[in-house]
Amino acid sequence: MAVTAIVFNAGQEEYAMPVQFVISIEKYESVNPVPRLPDYIRGVVKSRGELIPVLDLGFILYNRHIQNNTEVRMIVIQTEELSFALLVNEAKEILEIPENTLQQMGLIAYHKTKYFSSIANLDQRIITMIDPVSMLEVLEGVKEIKDYLNEQKQKA
DSSP states (O other): OEEEEEEETTEOOOOEEEEEGGGEEEEOOOOOOTTTOOOOEEEEETEEEEEEEEEEEEHHSOOOOOOOOTEEEEEEOSSSEEEEEEEEEEEEEEEEEEGGEEEEOOGGGGGGGGTTEEEEOSSSSSEEOOHHHHHHSSTHHHHHHHHHHHHHHHOO
């Protein structure tokens, strides 16, 4: 058995997310800023007719904004709670990760990193798996994002 995941970079490290959450991978476009939201939120974009927030994974993990270049991508993610775009340095590949290579992390118990679900320990690389549902539970300001997007939908 294997987990199919999209592999991407933030900083120098590789991360992955199960493909069942991924709607699309898009080039980084102009983002409409929204005042008074947390620094990790770059703003909102329209994707498939819906306004979604853009979360900067570089800022979430390293407190540094991802700089726009030709490799930067937005991974559009859908959870039951919220659709959002995750800004990453590079979306690299779709990979079948054997379940026997996934190791649980002791850091999951730490509140701020509980979205790291496991680590794929592969022959030549280590990939940290991210659970987008847990990420939304941990990040501050997600309730405000949902309220803002609902307000925008009602205006439309």
